[in-house]
Amino acid sequence: MNNMPAILVLAPLLGAFFAGLAAWIQKQLSYYIALAAMAVSCFAAVSVLTDVITSGTMQYRMAGWAPPMGIELRIYLLNAMVLVLISAIAFVNLVASVKNVEQEISDRAPSFYVMYLLFVVGLLGVTATGDLFNLYVLIEITSLTSYTLIALGDKDRGHLAALNYVFIGVIGASFYLLGVGYLYITTGSLNMADVAVILKGIQGSSAVLTAFILCILGVWIKMALFPLHVWLPNAYTFAPVGFARVVAPLMTKVMVYVMVRLMVTVFGLEYIFETLHLADAVVWLAVTAILAGAFTALFQTDLKKMLAYIIVCEIGYMVGGAWLGNSLGMTGAILHILNDGLMTFALFLAVGNIIYMRKQVAFSNLSGLFAAMPWTMAGFVLAGLSIIGVPPTCGFFSKWYLVLGAFEAGAYHFAAALVISSLVCAVLFFKVFEICFFGSAPGAPGHHVPGNPQPSHDIHSAGHAWAKADSGAGAHSPAEVMAEAPVSMLAALGLVSVAIIAAGVYAGTIVNTIILPFLQ
Amino acid sequence: MGDILPLIVAKYNFWLYIVLMMIGLYAMIAKNNLMKKLVGMNIFQTAIILFYVSIGYKHGATIPIIQGGHGGHSAHDAVIHAADYINPLPHVLMLTAIVVSVATFGVAMALCVRIYQRYQTLEEDELRMRVSEMITHE
Numbered sequence: 001m002n003n004m005p006a007i008l009v010l011a012p013l014l015g016a017f018f019a020g021l022a023a024w025i026q027k028q029l030s031y032y033i034a035l036a037a038m039a040v041s042c043f044a045a046v047s048v049l050t051d052v053i054t055s056g057t058m059q060y061r062m063a064g065w066a067p068p069m070g071i072e073l074r075i076y077l078l079n080a081m082v083l084v085l086i087s088a089i090a091f092v093n094l095v096a097s098v099k100n101v102e103q104e105i106s107d108r109a110p111s112f113y114v115m116y117l118l119f120v121v122g123l124l125g126v127t128a129t130g131d132l133f134n135l136y137v138l139i140e141i142t143s144l145t146s147y148t149l150i151a152l153g154d155k156d157r158g159h160l161a162a163l164n165y166v167f168i169g170v171i172g173a174s175f176y177l178l179g180v181g182y183l184y185i186t187t188g189s190l191n192m193a194d195v196a197v198i199l200k201g202i203q204g205s206s207a208v209l210t211a212f213i214l215c216i217l218g219v220w221i222k223m224a225l226f227p228l229h230v231w232l233p234n235a236y237t238f239a240p241v242g243f244a245r246v247v248a249p250l251m252t253k254v255m256v257y258v259m260v261r262l263m264v265t266v267f268g269l270e271y272i273f274e275t276l277h278l279a280d281a282v283v284w285l286a287v288t289a290i291l292a293g294a295f296t297a298l299f300q301t302d303l304k305k306m307l308a309y310i311i312v313c314e315i316g317y318m319v320g321g322a323w324l325g326n327s328l329g330m331t332g333a334i335l336h337i338l339n340d341g342l343m344t345f346a347l348f349l350a351v352g353n354i355i356y357m358r359k360q361v362a363f364s365n366l367s368g369l370f371a372a373m374p375w376t377m378a379g380f381v382l383a384g385l386s387i388i389g390v391p392p393t394c395g396f397f398s399k400w401y402l403v404l405g406a407f408e409a410g411a412y413h414f415a416a417a418l419v420i421s422s423l424v425c426a427v428l429f430f431k432v433f434e435i436c437f438f439g440s441a442p443g444a445p446g447h448h449v450p451g452n453p454q455p456s457h458d459i460h461s462a463g464h465a466w467a468k469a470d471s472g473a474g475a476h477s478p479a480e481v482m483a484e485a486p487v488s489m490l491a492a493l494g495l496v497s498v499a500i501i502a503a504g505v506y507a508g509t510i511v512n513t514i515i516l517p518f519l520q
Numbered sequence: 521m522g523d524i525l526p527l528i529v530a531k532y533n534f535w536l537y538i539v540l541m542m543i544g545l546y547a548m549i550a551k552n553n554l555m556k557k558l559v560g561m562n563i564f565q566t567a568i569i570l571f572y573v574s575i576g577y578k579h580g581a582t583i584p585i586i587q588g589g590h591g592g593h594s595a596h597d598a599v600i601h602a603a604d605y606i607n608p609l610p611h612v613l614m615l616t617a618i619v620v621s622v623a624t625f626g627v628a629m630a631l632c633v634r635i636y637q638r639y640q641t642l643e644e645d646e647l648r649m650r651v652s653e654m655i656t657h658e
Contacts, residue, residue: 133613133616136617137616137620140620140623140624144620144623144624144627147624147627147628147631148627151630151631151634155638156638156651156654157651159631159634159635159638160635160647160651162631163554163628163631163632163635166561166624166627166628166631167548167557167561170561170564170565170624171545171548171564174564174565174568177568177617178568178571181568181571181572181575181610184575184610185575
């Protein structure tokens with residue numbers, strides 16, 4: 001029997017145990033153990049993905065107990081892809097963030113790594129498991145570790161943000177648990193595949209409807225779908241950057257995956273779109289989420305917080321796409337899980353580099369960054385363009401599928417929201433680029449750019465900046481001293497930038513080999 | 521209206537858990553003190569635990585221990601009817617859920633301690649005031 005699915009989840013779990021022990025011997029040791037554990041897990045994830053592509057869905061019985069009694073890991077093409085995404089991001093982030101951790105929380109580095117590994121265990125487990133109750137427990141492992149890690153962040157507001165997250169997170173998880181209870185009453189089983197078979201016979205039952213609504217509501221709270229998003233911006237802004245880099249791209253995306261998984265493999269698309277008539281309302285909710293996220297991001301004056309609101313907006317894309325009720329929309333949503341993970345990761349890597357050099361990322365601290373940190377900013381620009389949806393970056397292709405899906409479903413309001421939010425994202429990012437490019441660096445007088453260096457907040461100046469950036473890029477001479485982030489951090493950013501382009505170029509291949517076979 | 525009363529009585533465990541859950545939710549939303557909010561959170565979780573425990577119950581059934589024990593002769597001789605024993609699975613699930621809720625409560629209380637050390641208060645309105653004061657000082 002192929003044990004890779006178990007190794008995938010257990011490697012970081014054992015790693016967390018030994019990393020905790022090793023801290024008694026030497027603090028540095030826990031980092032290396034964490035790195036090794038993530039490398040093993042990453043290798044196992046890739047091997048599982050290749051196995052699933054060649055030989056189809058993989059079922060792994062934990063400890064040999066057959067389902068529905070035992071717990072089963074069931075890996076489809078969809079989760080295999082998400083598993084690789086999670087383990088790769090977690091691994092790359094460990095390499096990139098070691099210096100950030102030393103700088104921000106050097107006295108608690110070992111506990112950071114232990115919690116970090118447990119967080120990844122939770123995410124991988126959520127993705128791999130085929131058992132509804134097991135899913136709840138693993139979601140709670142993920143949440144508990146993220147509460148503690150967020151509290152390690154900002155000394156003044158980290159704890160408050162974490163506590164708010166606790167309250168709302170508990171409500172979300174409890175709703176999900178309650179939904180599972182109703183499913184258990186009606187089906188007598190907790191295994192997802194088993195439940196799906198039994199549910200086919202009792203689709204009219206109001207208990208099933210209650211279960212569905214409770215489960216989805218719980219997952220929505222956890223994924224921060226507007227208006228259930230209130231915990232997210234503060235939690236991600238005040239988290240230590242080494243953790244923000246991994247929680248921002250992964251946590252919400254994994255919850256979107258859970259929603260897709262519940263919809264496709266447990267309740268069944270037929271039940272959701274033909275028996276229930278909720279899809280229209282949910283697409284409207286997604287439209288509100290997209291617009292609210294995008295426009296709230298406009299009013300932020302801190303880069304981290306702006307990105308947090310962009311995440312809220314992106315969640316709207318994925319939820320809307322999944323609820324359009326056609327395979328194009330679902331394809332777009334699943335592709336966006338991958339792409340948004342990569343883009344958000346790249347953005348937060350760049351933010352982490354800036355924080356490492358400048359301590360803060362309020363807009364007033366960003367001036368002169370293009371000259372001081374050209375490589376970091378190159379990665380940031382690429383990721384920003386991808387969020388806006390400029391080809392050939394990957395963000396364009398998932399948006400393309402989502403727009404096509406919206407037209408096929410006749411959901412023109414969703415297509416309009418996608419376009420409007422892309423424009424708003426363009427304004428947002430070019431505003432940031434303008435500040436980074438034209439604002440004079442601290443301690444570097446005699447900057448030759450005319451006009452005021454203050455960030456201007458209207459659309460015209462951002463559009464103007466685009467023209468200026470285009471024509472002035474070659475002529476600009478870096479008068480400021482270069483103060484670039486360490487090589488390990490840049491290498492990570494470079495790798496993710498390549499991945500963003502690659503995911504764009506090979507978008508067709510990903511859709512044809514992974515997403516479409518899964519949906520059929 | 522006459523139909524509702526028997527419905528409430530027949531499914532009283534459901535009504536009970538909903539009432540408890542709403543009490544917890546109310547405390548989490550309306551209370552000003554963070555510790556009270558935490559207690560509300562615990563009530564909220566306990567309501568769900570009680571709901572699960574109640575669905576394992578069967579009328580006239582006993583605890584799921586087979587008389588004579590495993591491997592004893594009588595166990596094999598007697599036919600075992602599932603209806604004679606309450607369903608242990610929801611109870612076992614709740615052992616895990618209790619562990620989760622205790623862990624959450626512990627983390628949340630630790631966070632409260634840190635907040636108190638930093639701001640010398642657990643009242644939410646005062647906290648909000650001090651945080652906004654701190655931001656304006658920056």
